[in-house]
Amino acid sequence: MIPAAPLPTQPRRWQQLWRDAVRDPRELLDLLDLQAHAPAMSPEAAAQFPLRVPRSFVARMRRGDPHDPLLRQVLPLDEELRPAPGFGLDAVGDGAAKAGHGVIRKYTGRALLVATGSCAINCRYCFRRHFPYADETAAAGGWGAALAAIRDDPSIEEVLLSGGDPLSLSTAKLVELTDALRGIPHVRRLRIHTRLPIVLPERVDAELEAWLAALPWPLVVVVHANHANEFDGEVDAAMRRLRAAGALLLNQAVLLKGVNDRVETLAALAERGLAAGVLPYYLHQLDRVAGAAHFEVDDATALALHAALVARQSGYLVPRLVREVAGDASKRALAHPDGRAVPTVA
Incomplete structure (x- = not known):
């Protein structure tokens, strides 16, 4: 008897890939042949802020390399527990910029x-x-409070x-959200900040593409990659699908010691x-959040790196070097402490 041909393998939906993410730091080290480096891993840091990393992102890490730049971004270490x-x-x-349930207003014209x-x-x-996500999520209650805050402020032209x-x-x-936003006439632009197309490119599926393509506003998608190794063929395909849906794609990165410094x-x-x-958009100086001090690059080094980047890259390949300062009306361009001008791009 001739055996039946095997059925074609169906791609797993992104939700299943999400559920299959690595959540145990020891499993992550095992997958990368780094069992000997387990003592540097911190169960206490993982308890405070759990590990979660999709397996496709793990596959882009270098096996046997404890200094891999992708691994460093996700592995909980004892360094996180040191007071800084x-x-x-x-x-x-x-917290100070809260303008409604799940709504933050920092900059003119944007929510x-x-x-x-x-x-x-x-x-x-x-x-x-x-x-405090449990208390401050815009989707709670069918977006009602967040939409009301936007509807009541005609100065808001862009929703992020x-x-x-x-x-x-x-x-x-x-x-559901964007259908409701369509009824607010002063909303003119939509911006999406997301890391999923980088770490879980399967999220950019046909259903998402159709939603994006049907949106009535100019659409900007700001993805987040800190290292070239975060891109692979699957990510490239996701970027093509986003562009085909009409999105302008920008990348913001964070300057991180041991990752991209x-x-x-x-x-x-x-x-x-x-x-x-x-296209590059922002290169952020590290936001000084508790647990992240070991990633910080000092301002003098950051400025020197940016100047060197300006000297070797075309202007459209140079991100703006910025810091977010609470209370400022915009991102703050990093400046030399002696007042010297930051190099411009050409």
Whole structure:
């Protein structure tokens, strides 16, 4: 008897891949042949801020390399528990900028919705790692309070979806939000800040594409990659699907010690992003959130790196070097302490 041909393998939906994420630090080290480095891993840090990393992101890490730049972003270490003056729970003043349930107003003409507290990956340097998501999620109650805050302020022309990660919500939930936003005439632009297309590119599925393509506003999607190794063929394909849906793609990165604090690394990130259709946007100085001090790069080094990047890259491949300061009316461009001008791009 001729055996039946095997059925074609169906791609697993992104929700299943999310559920399959690595959550045990020891399993992560085992997958990377790094069992000998377990003593540096901190169960206490993991208890305070749990490990979560999709397996496809783990697959991009270098086996046997304890200094892998992707691993460093997610592995809980004892360094997180060391007290650090100047590092606190609300590094960027989100609490003071609250303008409604799940709504943050910092900058003129824009409102940020904390759409959800969920992320597909827990980055150890996350500036909202201590944010009270249970109390401040815009999606709660069918978006009612958040939408009312936007509707009542005609100065709001742009809505930013953030979190957590807004694309962790179901597409149906996102449709519910944008259908309601369509009825607010002063909303003219939509911006989505998301790490999912980088760490879980399967999230950019046909349903999400259809939702994005049907939106009535100019659409900007700001992704978040800190190292060129975060891109692979699957990520490239996700970026193509986002562009096909009409999105302008920008990347924001955080300057992180041991991850991307070399000019060659930053240049490679910009070049690799461009190859995927993503332009550099911001290079953030670290937000001084408790638990992340070991990632901090001092300002003098940051400025020197940025100057070196300006000297070697075309202007469109140089992100703006900025810091977010609570109470400021915009991101603050990093400046030399002696008042010298920051190099401009060409």
